């Protein structure tokens with residue numbers, strides 16, 4: 001498959017979720033790097049032509065443009081999922097609802113709690129983590145652990161789009177706050193299982209290394225100021 005363009009930033013978990021799906025489905029993306037540190041995503045041009053929300057990722061498929069990683073994951077799977085479509089995003093109403101639940105959990109609950117700490121660190125070099133924000137992240141770990149006590153993977157007993165979305169957020173969030181295996185055993189076990197999946201491991205390695213460097217640097221700078 002060719003002709004797919006992905007506007008992305010390597011540090012972005014939702015972009016990495018889409019990249020992981022691309023790898024699983026052997027899709028070839030042409031990557032357009034959006035320079036978040038230079039606020040390219042907030043330019044009038046980007047908002048007008050690419051994404052009015054001023055975020056990454058954004059998919060372009062011919063003259064069709066789509067933002068919001070969860071919508072992109074669903075679109076790519078429906079359109080190009082081939083034999084993997086039914087497993088990644090099942091057509092059975094209840095199975096699909098559980099995958100949607102996992103993706104909405106990521107979009108509305110987990111990712112915003114990570115972003116509240118990670119984005120100021122990345123974009124402004126400011127560590128805004130407070131006891132309340134770290135507690136919010138732990139609450140999200142607890143919720144993910146709860147889902148994982150109901151099924152082997154986040155939504156069902158096999159890998160689905162929900163694991164790609166939540167897994168990308170989890171890998172980045174654990175740089176901010178390492179999840180305690182005694183408190184969240186299933187969550188930690190599942191994160192380790194994801195690392196065994198070559199597409200997940202390969203895509204996350206570069207982005208996580210980049211993010212880690214930023215977080216360490218910003219925390220050091222913050223420490224030297226206080």
Ligand SMILES: N[C@@H](CCC(=O)N[C@@H](CS)C(=O)NCC(=O)O)C(=O)O
Nearest residue numbers: 012013014054055056057068069070
């Ligand atoms: N729910 C959106 C979140 C997208 C998002 O917030 N992306 C971040 C990068 S990880 C971003 O572009 N942030 C720019 C900003 O907030 O200035 C998705 O899943 O696509």
